[in-house]
Amino acid sequence: xxxxxxxxxxxxxxxxxxxxxxxxxxxxxxxxxxxxxxxxxxxxxxxxxxxxxxxxxxxxxxxxxxxxxxxxxxxxxxxxxxxxxxxxxxxxxxxxxxxxxxxxxxxxxxxxxxxxxxxxxxxxxxxxxxxxxxxxxxxxxxxxxxxxxxxxxxxxxxxxxxxxxxxxxxxxxxxxxxxxxxxxxxxxxxxxxxxxxxxxxxxxxxxxxx
Amino acid sequence: xxxxxxxxxxxxxxxxxxxxxxxxxxxxxxxxxxxxxxxxxxxxxxxxxxxxxxxxxxxxxxxxxxxxxxxxxxxxxxxxxxxxxxxxxxxxxxxxxxxxxxxxxxxxxxxxxxxxxxxxxxxxxxxxxxxxxxxxxxxxxxxxxxxxxxxxxxxxxxxxxxxxxxxxxxxxxxxxxxxxxxxxxxxxxxxxxxxxxxxxxxxxxxxxxx
DNA sequence: CCAAAGAATGAATCAATATTCACTAATAGC
DNA sequence: GCTATTAGTGAATATTGATTCATTCTTTGG
Numbered sequence: 001x002x003x004x005x006x007x008x009x010x011x012x013x014x015x016x017x018x019x020x021x022x023x024x025x026x027x028x029x030x031x032x033x034x035x036x037x038x039x040x041x042x043x044x045x046x047x048x049x050x051x052x053x054x055x056x057x058x059x060x061x062x063x064x065x066x067x068x069x070x071x072x073x074x075x076x077x078x079x080x081x082x083x084x085x086x087x088x089x090x091x092x093x094x095x096x097x098x099x100x101x102x103x104x105x106x107x108x109x110x111x112x113x114x115x116x117x118x119x120x121x122x123x124x125x126x127x128x129x130x131x132x133x134x135x136x137x138x139x140x141x142x143x144x145x146x147x148x149x150x151x152x153x154x155x156x157x158x159x160x161x162x163x164x165x166x167x168x169x170x171x172x173x174x175x176x177x178x179x180x181x182x183x184x185x186x187x188x189x190x191x192x193x194x195x196x197x198x199x200x201x202x203x204x205x206x207x208x209x210x
Numbered sequence: 211x212x213x214x215x216x217x218x219x220x221x222x223x224x225x226x227x228x229x230x231x232x233x234x235x236x237x238x239x240x241x242x243x244x245x246x247x248x249x250x251x252x253x254x255x256x257x258x259x260x261x262x263x264x265x266x267x268x269x270x271x272x273x274x275x276x277x278x279x280x281x282x283x284x285x286x287x288x289x290x291x292x293x294x295x296x297x298x299x300x301x302x303x304x305x306x307x308x309x310x311x312x313x314x315x316x317x318x319x320x321x322x323x324x325x326x327x328x329x330x331x332x333x334x335x336x337x338x339x340x341x342x343x344x345x346x347x348x349x350x351x352x353x354x355x356x357x358x359x360x361x362x363x364x365x366x367x368x369x370x371x372x373x374x375x376x377x378x379x380x381x382x383x384x385x386x387x388x389x390x391x392x393x394x395x396x397x398x399x400x401x402x403x404x405x406x407x408x409x410x411x412x413x414x415x416x417x418x419x420x
Numbered sequence: 421c422c423a424a425a426g427a428a429t430g431a432a433t434c435a436a437t438a439t440t441c442a443c444t445a446a447t448a449g450c
Numbered sequence: 451g452c453t454a455t456t457a458g459t460g461a462a463t464a465t466t467g468a469t470t471c472a473t474t475c476t477t478t479g480g
Binding site for chain 1: 452453454455456457458459460
Binding site for chain 2: 157158164168193196199200203205
């Protein structure tokens with residue numbers, strides 16, 4: 001009898017796994033899942049391609065995990081924004097802004113999470129992600145209706161519409177040509193864009209121009 | 211001296227080309243560009259794979275042409291809707307509804323036109339398509355502001371936001387699971403969805419609940 | 421019917437990647 | 451240092467589709 005997994009080894013393996021995950025994230029942020037090739041990920045992580053398969057069942061599984069981690073981060077941010085004090089409308093505005101600004105800061109990743117075609121397992125994660133968002137906004141709208149700052153409406157449908165509206169308002173400008181990092185001018189334009197989207201969304205929700 | 215291209219031949223070739231185009235459209239409508247393989251298209255069109263290359267330079271070129279044809283059809287519909295009599299708001303509503311309903315009737319095609327990742331040549335067509343839409347809506351918004359039925363705002367930015375909002379409100383629900391043909395219940399839901407989107411958009415634009 | 425020219429064919433080739441696996445290196449406990 | 455066991459490697463293989471091209475079929479004008 002000889003080899004038995006020891007703590008040191010467990011840590012080393014965990015570190016390697018983590019490194020692979022991070023490099024995958026980097027690749028995706030750079031050019032989407034489509035662009036994240038196993039060979040490139042392996043290179044970045046300083047491991048052999050085969051090693052990746054000792055840590056993850058398949059590329060699909062690896063991607064699904066990265067997707068889950070990335071969306072969880074986004075959802076946490078929005079959840080936090082919705083948990084601040086203030087009226088439902090104010091909190092919704094904060095959350096939408098959070099969402100939009102993050103997406104514009106990392107447009108490729110946002111696009112990958114929102115709209116890039118992905119394998120079935122990853123698509124499953126996306127479904128959960130969408131549902132989570134819709135649920136968050138739905139709850140806030142419900143509160144707004146109770147508070148009286150949002151007119152009566154179907155919260156589920158409005159929240160779906162809301163998520164859709166922001167998502168695509170962002171996917172549009174970001175998806176095709178603009179992959180470069182934001183210049184000053186662009187940053188300014190982005191601020192403008194975010195304001196317009198938020199304004200549009202809040203109006204769409206409340207019917208109140210401000 | 212012997213063979214010279216005759217009218218009959220010209221027609222026959224044109225017919226074959228047309229048939230290939232139609233079958234490509236079918237394939238795309240069924241599963242997006244990603245899913246439209248040359249071999250499958252050839253099968254549907256009853257030609258050999260090689261034949262496709264006698265009619266089109268490459269897959270990319272074929273796709274670009276199909277894209278152009280498909281978007282032209284969509285743009286014509288919206289243009290027509292915007293050309294009816296009525297206030298700018300009414301005409302915009304009609305146009306948005308037209309857009310949304312068509313997209314929901316052919317969700318996969320809509321998704322392909324709006325958001326599916328495509329080759330550079332096709333992406334170029336998409337850019338033109340987006341610009342055309344933005345231009346149409348922008349003009350209508352400008353008219354609305356002049357008429358006084360839409361508050362003052364940046365027409366370019368609002369129209370971009372508008373296009374984005376609808377597009378993604380539709381891409382969201384349609385992209386993942388629902389590929390099946392609409393059942394009665396779904397049709398009803400779709401009507402509801404379209405109403406909500408339109409309502410949301412018009413409010414976002416005018417700040418008026420109705 | 422014939423010869424020249426073009427059109428159509430589809431099996432073979434090429435290309436791009438994911439995945440495997442026979443082999444080597446490292447580790448653990450003695 | 452030795453051996454059992456697991457980790458790591460990366461060249462070879464498998465897969466999926468686009469594209470090519472030598473060959474066959476059609477058409478045309480005489």
